[in-house]
Amino acid sequence: MTLVREADLTDLAFILPLSRDAFSPYGHYDLSIAKWFLTPGTYTFVCEREVNGKVCCGFIMFALMSEMRRGVQDEQDGETVLEIMAIAVSKECRRQGIGTELIRFARQFNQNLAAGGKPMKIRLSVAETNQAGRSFFEKRGFRVVAEAPWRYPAGQKALRMEL
Ligand SMILES: CC(C)(COP(=O)(O)OP(=O)(O)OC[C@H]1O[C@@H](n2cnc3c(N)ncnc32)[C@H](O)[C@@H]1OP(=O)(O)O)[C@@H](O)C(=O)NCCC(=O)NCCS
Numbered sequence: 001m002t003l004v005r006e007a008d009l010t011d012l013a014f015i016l017p018l019s020r021d022a023f024s025p026y027g028h029y030d031l032s033i034a035k036w037f038l039t040p041g042t043y044t045f046v047c048e049r050e051v052n053g054k055v056c057c058g059f060i061m062f063a064l065m066s067e068m069r070r071g072v073q074d075e076q077d078g079e080t081v082l083e084i085m086a087i088a089v090s091k092e093c094r095r096q097g098i099g100t101e102l103i104r105f106a107r108q109f110n111q112n113l114a115a116g117g118k119p120m121k122i123r124l125s126v127a128e129t130n131q132a133g134r135s136f137f138e139k140r141g142f143r144v145v146a147e148a149p150w151r152y153p154a155g156q157k158a159l160r161m162e163l
Contacts, residue, residue: 002098004105007044007059012037014090015044015059022088026127027153029086036061036085043109047101051093058089060102062109064120082110084124103140107163122163127156137161 007015015037016030023029036042042063049056062084084106089098110119125148126133134144141163148158 002047002049002101004045004047004101007037007046011044011046011059014046014057018057018059018088018090019086021091023086025129025154026156033061033086036063039063041065042085045102045105045109047089047098047105049093049096049098049101051096056090056093056096056098058087058093058098058102060087060106061085062106062122064113079121081121081123082106082113084122087124099136100140124161125158126161127152128159129156134159134161 012034016034019033020028020030037044042061044059044061046057046059062082064080065083066078066080087099087102089102106122110122114120122142123145124137124142126137142161144159145162146160148160151157
């Protein structure tokens with residue numbers, strides 16, 4: 001059974017160590033994740049799936065933001081987008097569809113917000129060197145639309161992707 005639910009404060013016990021591990025090649029992101037978690041307008045959802053009697057988890061964090069707030073100067077069209085700030089699945093639970101389920105949920109959330117109108121674009125940044133992440137997003141329909149004018153704290157180029 002798969003359940004996607006809104007995260008609460010107790011989920012930080014799982015989200016923060018996972019973020020520390022998953023994003024450590026790019027910088028120290030656990031404090032940023034904690035700050036974003038508490039920022040109004042940022043939404044965090046957890047996916048739980050039972051696999052062989054064990055619960056596997058992942059989370060997605062997204063926010064409605066204007067490109068100016070994100071600091072992406074080449075995209076300052078005043079448009080509000082649904083920005084995926086982070087997505088990660090516990091290491092031992094990867095490649096079992098949990099990430100896909102979280103993206104499906106984000107798309108549904110976006111559709112619901114649009115209430116029959118035009119849904120927002122969904123965008124994200126991914127490190128150029130993150131082959132697994134890039135492959136994952138490409139399989140889910142995202143395409144690279146630009147190189148961001150900033151780098152990750154550890155020095156990797158950031159690619160902007162859009163669904
Ligand atoms: C990216 C991530 C969220 C995908 O979650 P997931 O639950 O493993 O994804 P799914 O099982 O739904 O999809 C698997 C697809 O992702 C890609 N993928 C996942 N792990 C991969 C790896 N180690 N190497 C290559 N491709 C990989 C592949 O396209 C794979 O499809 P395949 O199994 O048919 O080859 C997960 O790998 C993760 O937590 N990574 C670390 C955090 C991260 O890099 N997040 C993205 C940047 S914010």
